[in-house]
Every structure is written in structure tokens, then in C-alpha cells.
Amino acid sequence: MVEDATIERPVFQEVPPRQRILDALMSKDTTVSMSEDSLENEMILNMGPQHPATHGVLRVLLRLDGETVVNAECELGYLHRGYEKLAENMTYHEFIPHTDRLDYISPAANNVAYCLAVEKLMGIELPRRGQYIRVICCELARISSHLLALGALAMDIGALTVFVWAIREREKIYDIYDVLTGVRFTVSYMRIGGMAQDITDESIRMIRAYLDGLPEAIREMAAMLHKNRIFIERTSGIGIMPPDEALDLGWTGPNLRGCGFAKDLRRDHPYLVYNELDFDVITRTECDVLARYQVRFDEIKEAAKIIYQCLDKLPAGEIWAADAKKIVPRKGDIYSNMEELINDFMLVNFGQSAPVGEVYHGIEAAKGELGWYLVSNGTGYPWRSKIRSPSFANLQGLSRLLEGCMISDIVAIIGSIDPIMGEADK
Amino acid sequence: MFEFEQLREGSPGLHFETVDVGGDRAAIFPREQMMEVALRLKEEFGFLQLIDVFGAETMAKKRRYEVTYHLNNHNTNQRIYLKVQCDERDPHVPSLVSVWTGCNWNEREAHDMFGVMFDGHPDMRRMYMPEDFAYNPLRKDFPLMGVPGSIPLPHHEDSNPRFNIANQGE
Numbered sequence: 001m002v003e004d005a006t007i008e009r010p011v012f013q014e015v016p017p018r019q020r021i022l023d024a025l026m027s028k029d030t031t032v033s034m035s036e037d038s039l040e041n042e043m044i045l046n047m048g049p050q051h052p053a054t055h056g057v058l059r060v061l062l063r064l065d066g067e068t069v070v071n072a073e074c075e076l077g078y079l080h081r082g083y084e085k086l087a088e089n090m091t092y093h094e095f096i097p098h099t100d101r102l103d104y105i106s107p108a109a110n111n112v113a114y115c116l117a118v119e120k121l122m123g124i125e126l127p128r129r130g131q132y133i134r135v136i137c138c139e140l141a142r143i144s145s146h147l148l149a150l151g152a153l154a155m156d157i158g159a160l161t162v163f164v165w166a167i168r169e170r171e172k173i174y175d176i177y178d179v180l181t182g183v184r185f186t187v188s189y190m191r192i193g194g195m196a197q198d199i200t201d202e203s204i205r206m207i208r209a210y211l212d213g214l215p216e217a218i219r220e221m222a223a224m225l226h227k228n229r230i231f232i233e234r235t236s237g238i239g240i241m242p243p244d245e246a247l248d249l250g251w252t253g254p255n256l257r258g259c260g261f262a263k264d265l266r267r268d269h270p271y272l273v274y275n276e277l278d279f280d281v282i283t284r285t286e287c288d289v290l291a292r293y294q295v296r297f298d299e300i301k302e303a304a305k306i307i308y309q310c311l312d313k314l315p316a317g318e319i320w321a322a323d324a325k326k327i328v329p330r331k332g333d334i335y336s337n338m339e340e341l342i343n344d345f346m347l348v349n350f351g352q353s354a355p356v357g358e359v360y361h362g363i364e365a366a367k368g369e370l371g372w373y374l375v376s377n378g379t380g381y382p383w384r385s386k387i388r389s390p391s392f393a394n395l396q397g398l399s400r401l402l403e404g405c406m407i408s409d410i411v412a413i414i415g416s417i418d419p420i421m422g423e424a425d426k
Numbered sequence: 427m428f429e430f431e432q433l434r435e436g437s438p439g440l441h442f443e444t445v446d447v448g449g450d451r452a453a454i455f456p457r458e459q460m461m462e463v464a465l466r467l468k469e470e471f472g473f474l475q476l477i478d479v480f481g482a483e484t485m486a487k488k489r490r491y492e493v494t495y496h497l498n499n500h501n502t503n504q505r506i507y508l509k510v511q512c513d514e515r516d517p518h519v520p521s522l523v524s525v526w527t528g529c530n531w532n533e534r535e536a537h538d539m540f541g542v543m544f545d546g547h548p549d550m551r552r553m554y555m556p557e558d559f560a561y562n563p564l565r566k567d568f569p570l571m572g573v574p575g576s577i578p579l580p581h582h583e584d585s586n587p588r589f590n591i592a593n594q595g596e
């Protein structure tokens with residue numbers, strides 16, 4: 001189209017561009033719009049899949065008008081490993097190490113979620129000591145995950161020190177896992193109907209020492225951020241998710257609680273021994289990035305409170321359920337008893353034959369509701385094993401949050417959702 | 427507590443089959459009635475939160491694919507499952523994105539993994555696999571090891587001249 005030369009273009013002609021920029025620099029909230037600039041037009045920007053602020057391999061396609069996001073579209077699948085297909089082709093027991101690789105920031109909680117679903121299907125219930133140990137593992141994983149989420153959010157905004165401190169605190173949790181489970185990172189600690197080894201006095205001592213030092217570590221981080229004007233202004237009022245839309249999208253966990261819903265599976269559908277423990281469900285009503293940050297920050301303290309109670313109440317006794325046909329026998333028994341040897345052979349080769357039926361069990365993991373929907377046809381292999389991953393559902397709200405925000409807020413919004421791509425891509 | 431029988435008041439033509447999912451209520455509806463049922467569940471019975479949607483293969487030959495909608499009433503904390511089945515030769519079910527926006531990606535995933543088509547979905551692309559991938563990996567007839575040649579892979583280093591030391595010697 002030929003431009004009509006007679007049309008007046010008076011809008012920005014009175015003030016010279018240089019002067020407008022200088023004026024804008026004096027004011028905090030102005031956005032400069034340059035009508036002659038080629039960047040004024042809409043453009044498409046590709047963010048990720050390899051970008052340090054996308055927390056893995058998330059790819060976001062952005063349509064920009066200047067510095068404002070007009071539209072955003074997420075692209076997943078760069079870490080898709082087909083775990084649901086793999087689960088159908090191995091016994092229930094063999095899949096446990098794979099659950100570590102879903103949300104690799106809190107592997108112990110994934111183990112627990114999977115084992116609880118399988119145990120619900122098979123009708124196994126753990127002795128109380130085992131249940132308490134599982135709660136301790138879940139809550140340690142929650143602290144570890146939230147610390148990383150806070151640190152990474154702060155780093156994306158520019159506060160690198162907080163990230164280093166958060167990683168330092170997580171390192172201590174890895175040391176605890178090393179003693180407690182035998183492995184630092186991908187723990188594979190849980191078994192169907194029990195766990196690999198009992199909790200020792202040494203690990204209890206380490207956990208107590210860690211929890212005693214945790215308030216000081218958190219206070220340090222809070223001192224860096226909570227009175228930091230840059231941090232507050234870059235997080236408050238952006239990335240607002242209306243509460244009704246959050247429900248509609250299937251948000252769970254800290255993200256939903258940041259929208260004002262006191263929804264927590266530990267309260268709503270108590271599993272393990274959570275109904276005997278005293279803790280608060282943290283909520284915020286502001287629905288923005290800072291609200292989600294604050295929910296996570298306060299949940300660290302609640303998790304520590306839960307672990308203290310578990311350590312105090314920890315009952316003596318067995319950690320394994322008593323059902324020889326369904327749980328893997330102890331190594332010592334296999335070598336000395338014929339019956340156990342037969343059971344071990346059958347369980348390793350053919351798997352636990354679960355009753356025919358469908359079952360779902362979800363737990364409140366650090367990111368939200370993590371659950372397994374298992375369909376069994378009576379053999380030792382699941383017919384269908386669907387992972388309900390919280391990151392997948394939470395990420396679905398991302399394009400809604402990004403619309404209309406500034407390009408520099410994108411990293412803060414992604415960080416506040418706390419996605420883990422291993423879980424979202426399965 | 428919500429029972430699926432309550433749906434019969436108001437829509438007498440409804441017919442469904444109830445199933446048990448680990449103690450929770452579930453029902454299989456014909457696909458023509460899905461939209462009506464979903465709207466009533468959301469508006470009359472308060473199932474506002476969509477937890478999950480996924481496809482599966484049934485163990486029957488007649489109706490091979492099944493899509494399950496996992497819903498939560500956030501006031502009573504009751505979980506229900508809404509199921510719809512379709513045949514292999516006509517794998518079409520109605521999309522419920524207009525009822526719960528969270529169905530969007532989950533239905534795309536079920537489409538990607540099982541080849542079920544969701545009629546009325548605003549963006550029926552694949553979720554995880556490349557767009558030109560010709561198979562649906564979670565179907566039982568798809569081999570665990572994959573299909574050779576279905577995804578183009580980088581050349582082996584011997585056939586790549588930049589890695590071939592013999593060529594670089596000159």
C-alpha cells in the first residue's frame with residue numbers, strides 16, 4: 001500500500017526523539033514509543049529451549065509489540081522420554097528409579113507418590129514407622145525444591161547471591177539423603193510396601209542439626225530480598241492469575257494457594273500420617289509473582305515444623321508391610337529361606353500381580369498435586385500408568401500470564417510458576 | 427456427596443455405566459452426551475477444578491480408546507471421573523476445552539499419544555512428538571523400541587566428513 005503523503009503524522013513530531021528518551025528516563029513508569037523505529041512493529045521472538053531462565057528445556061514463542069508481549073505460546077516435548085510407555089513394559093517395582101527422573105529436584109517425593117498409588121492398588125498398608133519416615137522424606141524434598149525455586153527466581157531477577165545461598169542449603173539436604181538413603185541425588189529410596197533401609201540415629205541427628213540451622217539461613221535470604229526495592233517492584237503486581245481461571249486450568253500446589261485457595265491434599269485427602277501432624281496451609285490472595293514466592297517461603301518453615309514433629313513422634317517397630325506375596329523379601333531371608341527365595345524369584349521375574357482395576361492416588365508434592373492413575377489387568381505389569389504431573393498443568397497457565405507483560409518480566413513469571421521440565425514432559 | 431444418578435433428574439434420556447476407581451465414582455457416557463453432562467457437572471454440581479485428562483486403551487476390542495476426565499469439587503473435595511469411549515475406526519470424541527480451559531494441553535497429549543481426535547478443539551496439534559511423526563506411541567501396537575527411521579537422526583560420525591580424520595590429513 002502506498003502511503004498517503006498528505007496524512008499528517010503529528011503525534012510525536014513536536015518533541016524530538018532524544019528529548020523524549022531523556023524525559024522518559026526521569027520518570028519511573030514511562031514506556032517510550034518511537035513511531036519511526038523499525039522495532040515498533042510486531043516481531044516474533046523465540047525464547048528457549050536452551051535458555052538459562054526457562055528452567056530446563058521449555059520453549060516459549062513470543063509475539064512482541066515493542067517490549068510488550070502480545071501473545072505467547074509454549075512448546076513442550078524436548079525432554080519427552082516416554083515414561084508412561086516404559087512403565088507399561090516393566091514391573092511395578094522396576095519403575096521406581098524412573099520416578100526419580102520426573103521431578104529431579106525432589107526425587108524422594110516422587111518415589112512416595114508412586115509407591116502409594118501401587119500400594120493402594122494392591123491393598124498394602126505400611127507400618128506407622130515407615131509412614132513417618134516417608135513423611136520426613138517428602139518434607140525434606142519440599143524444602144529442597146522450594147529452596148531452589150526461591151533461589152532461581154531471585155537469580156532470574158538478578159539477585160545471584162540468594163541463589164548461591166539456596167544451593168548451599170540444598171547441598172546439606174543432599175548430605176542427609178546420602179546417609180539416610182545411601183544416594184545423594186536420585187534416591188530411589190522407597191519400595192512397594194516399605195523402603196530400602198531404616199532411618200538411623202546418625203541421619204536423625206543430621207536432620208535435627210540441619211533444621212536447627214535452617215531459620216538462620218532463611219533469615220539471611222529474607223534479609224537480602226524482603227526489603228529489597230528492586231526485588232519487590234519486579235515481582236509485585238505482575239503475572240496475575242485470576243482465581244477462577246487458576247481452578248479452571250487445573251493449577252495445584254503453591255501456585256493455587258497463591259491465588260487464595262487453601263487447597264492442600266495433605267489436609268483435603270490426608271495420606272500417610274498427615275492427619276496427626278499440626279501444620280498450616282499457607283495462602284496469599286494477591287495472585288501475583290510475589291504471592292507465589294511468599295507461599296513457598298512460608299512453606300519451608302511449615303515443612304520444617306512437620307519434620308520436627310515426625311522426629312519427636314517417630315514410633316519404633318517395623319518399616320515393611322507384612323505381605324510376603326507382594327513385597328520383595330529381605331536379602332538375608334532370601335539366602336536362608338526357601339519360601340523367600342521363591343517369592344523373590346517370582347516378584348523379580350513376573351512382578352507383583354495386582355488385582356484387576358483402576359486406582360488413582362495423588363500426593364501434595366512441592367510443585368502441586370503429583371499422582372498416578374494406574375490401570376491393572378491382573379498381570380505384573382500395569383496396563384496403563386498415567387502420571388498426573390503438576391508442572392504440566394501449572395505451565396498451561398503460562399501463556400495466560402505472559403499476555404500483556406513486559407519482556408523483562410517473563411523470566412520472573414516463569415520462575416514463579418516453578419516448572420520442572422522433566423516432570424512436564426514425562 | 428455427588429452421585430451420578432443425580433444427573434438423571436433433568437435429563438431423563440441420559441444413559442451411562444458407572445465404574446469404580448479406587449473408591450471414587452466414575453461413569454462412562456456416550457460421546458453425544460458428554461458436552462451436556464460436563465456443563466451440568468460444572469455449573470450445577472460445582473466441579474470447577476479440572477485435575478487431569480488422559481487417554482487410554484481399553485482392554486475390549488469394540489471400543490478401543492477411552493478418554494478420562496478427572497474432576498474435583500473444590501468445596502467438598504470430592505473426586506469424580508468422567509469417561510468417554512470411541513471406536514478405532516471412528517476415533518472422535520467431543521472436546522471439552524470450552525467447559526474447562528485446562529483440557530487444552532491434556533487433550534492434545536491424548537491426541538498425540540493415542541490418535542484420538544477431539545472435535546471442537548481450538549488447537550489440535552501434537553503435544554510432545556514432532557508434528558510430522560506418523561505414529562501414536564502409547565498405542566499398544568507401537569513397539570517399545572520405536573520404529574526405525576521414524577525420526578531422522580544425525581548422521582553417524584564416520585559418514586560425516588567433518589569427523590572423518592582420513593579426510594583431514596591432506
